[in-house]
Amino acid sequence: MSNRSATPGLPSAPVDLVAVAVGSRQVILAWTECGAGGLGFRIERAVCRSPCKQFVEIGEVGPHVAAFRDGTVEPRTIYHYRVHAWNAAGDSSPSNMVEVTTPEAGVEPSAEEE
DSSP: OOOOOOOOOOOOOOEEEEEEEOTTSOEEEEEEOOSSOOOEEEEEEEOSSSSOOOOEEEEEEOTTOOEEEEOOOOTTOEEEEEEEEEETTEEOOOOOOEEEEOOOTTOOOOTTTO
8 A cells, every 4th residue: 555645737728818918008918828737827017128027917817717807907018917827836837928008098998899
């Protein structure tokens, strides 16, 4: 009888990350979860010109949640995002990185553009 407990491997990285600016004060992110075993996702953001190196965690969501709303953005700013899955063993490699530019304040999408 063995009393070993299996250490979980790192979760698979999320894929197909997309980001959409909704007005000048929020960005919606969505991605695809790859495989089971993750305990959630960590969302990171950088404000920079490519290549970005200074990503900061801005939030996390639980398992099987594949979307996040960033309501802390500023108008006329370029943001880069990436997402990691995580579990007891640590973080996955990052998802693809996406860039989104928030519009000028007061410039909201018209009904025809939505």
